Amino acid sequence: MSKQKLKKIVKELKGASKMHASQAERLGGLIKKSPTLLKLSASCKAAARKKFKVYPSAYANMWASKTQKKGKC
Numbered sequence: 762m763s764k765q766k767l768k769k770i771v772k773e774l775k776g777a778s779k780m781h782a783s784q785a786e787r788l789g790g791l792i793k794k795s796p797t798l799l800k801l802s803a804s805c806k807a808a809a810r811k812k813f814k815v816y817p818s819a820y821a822n823m824w825a826s827k828t829q830k831k832g833k834c
Contacts, residue, residue, distance in 0.1 A: 801822070801825050804834045805825040805834040806825060808834050809821040809824055
């Protein structure tokens with residue numbers, strides 16, 4: 762799901778009832794912490810530029826995202 766769809770669901774759940782509002786809070790927290798929705802950090806981009814000859818490439822971005830998920834940069 763895209764970030765916009767998830768935000769829409771959270772908004773609808775908040776308006777539904779108190780029970781669903783607590784579910785929306787949990788879901789909203791997961792959206793903010795999801796590693797798939799985060800942008801690459803500057804340090805990971807810099808490490809990818811040093812490691813690969815051509816930075817804006819699929820391989821470099823894949824490597825940078827994997828190292829960021831591992832918490833190494």
